[in-house]
Every structure is written in structure tokens, then in C-alpha cells.
Amino acid sequence: MSEAFAEEDMRFLGSDEGAEGGFPLRAARPTVPRRRGDRKRPKATRRAYPAPSESALGWVLEEDTPPSGGPGVWGFARVRVNRQDVTDAEEWVTSGPLTSLEPVRVPQQGPRSTNRIGLLAVADGDLSRFVWAESKNEKAHIINHIWSACPVAIVSQPVELGWELEPGTRIRHTPDLLIESSAGTRDLIDVKRRKKWDWDFAVQALLTEQWCTARDIGYIVLDDLPTQRVVNQRNLFHAIEVTSRDADLAEEILAAFDEPHSFARVAAEFGGFRKAAPPLRYLMWHRRLQFDIDKPIRASTWVVAGETDPRSETFTFDADSVRRDALLEKAGETDG
Numbered sequence: 001m002s003e004a005f006a007e008e009d010m011r012f013l014g015s016d017e018g019a020e021g022g023f024p025l026r027a028a029r030p031t032v033p034r035r036r037g038d039r040k041r042p043k044a045t046r047r048a049y050p051a052p053s054e055s056a057l058g059w060v061l062e063e064d065t066p067p068s069g070g071p072g073v074w075g076f077a078r079v080r081v082n083r084q085d086v087t088d089a090e091e092w093v094t095s096g097p098l099t100s101l102e103p104v105r106v107p108q109q110g111p112r113s114t115n116r117i118g119l120l121a122v123a124d125g126d127l128s129r130f131v132w133a134e135s136k137n138e139k140a141h142i143i144n145h146i147w148s149a150c151p152v153a154i155v156s157q158p159v160e161l162g163w164e165l166e167p168g169t170r171i172r173h174t175p176d177l178l179i180e181s182s183a184g185t186r187d188l189i190d191v192k193r194r195k196k197w198d199w200d201f202a203v204q205a206l207l208t209e210q211w212c213t214a215r216d217i218g219y220i221v222l223d224d225l226p227t228q229r230v231v232n233q234r235n236l237f238h239a240i241e242v243t244s245r246d247a248d249l250a251e252e253i254l255a256a257f258d259e260p261h262s263f264a265r266v267a268a269e270f271g272g273f274r275k276a277a278p279p280l281r282y283l284m285w286h287r288r289l290q291f292d293i294d295k296p297i298r299a300s301t302w303v304v305a306g307e308t309d310p311r312s313e314t315f316t317f318d319a320d321s322v323r324r325d326a327l328l329e330k331a332g333e334t335d336g
Contacts, residue, residue: 140233
């Protein structure tokens with residue numbers, strides 16, 4: 001295989017040199033809002049509410065089994081529908097149409113921030129709409145969830161949860177995503193790098209988990225994705241849909257992978273990478289070829305027909321993991 005041919009396949013299948021040279025996402029980056037809308041809502045901060053006492057938070061962080069009927073169960077929920085706030089909104093979160101929900105707060109981009117936010121196209125049944133990705137990490141997880149689980153609907157910043165642990169003290173938390181699977185189950189998701197799992201987030205995560213458990217909703221915390229997976233999925237994300245001609249060619253290519261072959265050999269049989277790349281990306285995005293999503297994709301990569309294993313459990317953690325990290329960190333500070 002010539003060097004020119006090797007370079008060409010890197011452009012079409014994606015390389016491990018970084019995401020900057022990959023294919024653009026389906027949703028163009030919009031003009032990011034710098035401030036809230038016309039109607040500003042007062043933001044509850046620590047300055048507005050005193051911090052709960054250690055006794056009020058003790059059972060949240062230290063009890064293996066929280067007491068029944070605790071604050072995690074009776075916290076309140078607020079959503080936005082048609083630009084209007086809806087309080088006591090449990091039915092919207094548990095069984096309401098997710099396509100009706102809007103972000104409870106509009107993401108804001110700081111003038112010097114390098115962690116760009118933007119809109120991302122997600123599928124809702126037969127339609128497509130756009131949701132806010134508030135960080136690069138959150139955007140990567142949305143794409144990964146679309147690739148690995150084919151959800152029915154995704155909403156970003158879907159609900160504001162709040163608890164009053166003591167008179168005059170409140171805790172508020174807005175999970176990053178609410179996702180409904182094809183099986184009808186729903187999960188509230190927080191995307192949080194492990195280094196940011198502090199004491200405050202431990203309290204928020206445990207209260208959120210109890211609120212979700214009482215309503216038969218899942219709750220998970222997501223850490224960073226493997227870097228190579230992010231690169232590969234950005235290169236494949238635009239292949240959610242292809243032309244009918246490329247779809248027909250994809251079926252022919254899939255038949256050629258009944259036995260393991262390299263991308264280079266199959267591309268050579270189907271007119272080169274310039275012609276074979278769109279259907280190949282389509283097959284890989286829809287997980288119809290067995291390949292390792294966490295390794296570089298090259299012309300020499302050998303694959304075979306079959307469903308790719310998403311292996312999503314490698315970066316999923318529950319609220320108890322957050323609790324343990326927070327307690328260990330606090331114990332270290334006390335010893336110091």
C-alpha cells in the first residue's frame with residue numbers, strides 16, 4: 001500500500017492524532033449566549049442560604065442505609081415547558097414527554113473559557129432536534145450514549161432538584177442529562193470529572209440518587225471517556241444517516257466482512273476509500289462491524305461483521321463512589 005493511499009485512509013476513517021482533524025459534528029456551533037433571557041430568575045447561592053449543619057448532612061454521607069422518608073425522597077423538582085417554570089414536576093420527569101422539556105438554565109460561555117459549549121443534534125424517534133452540551137466532556141458523553149444505547153430522547157439540564165435539610169437552608173442541584181432508553185427506562189446523569197468530586201457534590205449526588213430511587217429512575221455519575229474513543233466517535237458521528245446509494249453499498253461491504261479483513265483490502269475491492277468511506281463509517285457508527293472503539297482506526301485495522309461491544313461500564317460510577325471519595329478526602333484533611 002502506497003504512502004499516499006495510507007494518508008488518504010487516515011482522512012476518511014479518522015486517525016489517532018487528535019479530534020481537531022476529525023469530521024465536523026452535524027450541528028454547527030451556534031452563537032453562545034452570554035447572559036440569561038429577558039426574565040431573570042434569582043439564583044440561590046450559598047450567600048443566599050446558610051450551609052446545612054454537620055448533623056443535618058451526617059446521615060447523607062455516612063449512613064449506609066438512609067432513613068426512609070428523608071430529604072432525598074421529598075425534595076422538590078422544577079422543569080421548564082414552553083418557557084414557563086413548572087414546580088412539583090415529578091410527573092414530567094418520570095413519565096412526561098421529554099421532547100417538551102427545555103433546559104432549566106441556559107448554559108453561559110465565559111469570554112475566556114476554552115471549554116466551548118454548543119448545540120448537538122440528537123435523535124427523537126423519527127425527528128432530530130438540538131440539545132445544549134455544556135462542556136466538551138458532556139458533548140462526548142452524549143455522542144457516546146447515542147452510539148452505544150440508541151436512546152429515544154435526551155434532554156440537557158432537564159430539572160432543578162432542591163432540598164431543605166433544615167429551616168432556612170437549601171441545597172439545589174441540576175443534573176446534566178435526562179435520557180430515556182428504547183425500553184422506556186429513564187436515567188438522570190451527572191457528567192463530572194473525578195477530580196471535581198468534592199464534599200458538596202457528594203451531598204448533591206446522594207440526595208439526587210435517593211430522589212430518583214423513590215421514583216424508579218436511574219441515577220449515574222460519568223467520569224471522563226477514553227481519549228481515543230472521543231476521537232473515534234467524533235469522526236463517526238456525522239454518519240448517523242447516509243444516502244440510499246451509500247446504504248446499499250454498506251450492505252455489500254458488510255457481506256465482504258463475513259470473515260475478518262482489513263479496511264484497506266475491502267476498500268480496494270470497492271473503489272478505494274473515497275468511495276467506501278461513507279458506508280464504512282455508517283456501519284461502524286451503527287455498530288454493525290466488530291472493532292475496538294478505544295483504539296486507533298487505521299487502514300490495517302482488521303474487523304469482522306457483528307455487533308460492537310460498547311463497554312460503557314468502564315467509566316460509570318454510582319453515588320456511593322462519590323460518597324467514599326468525599327469522606328476519604330475529608331478524613332485526609334482532618335489528619336493533616
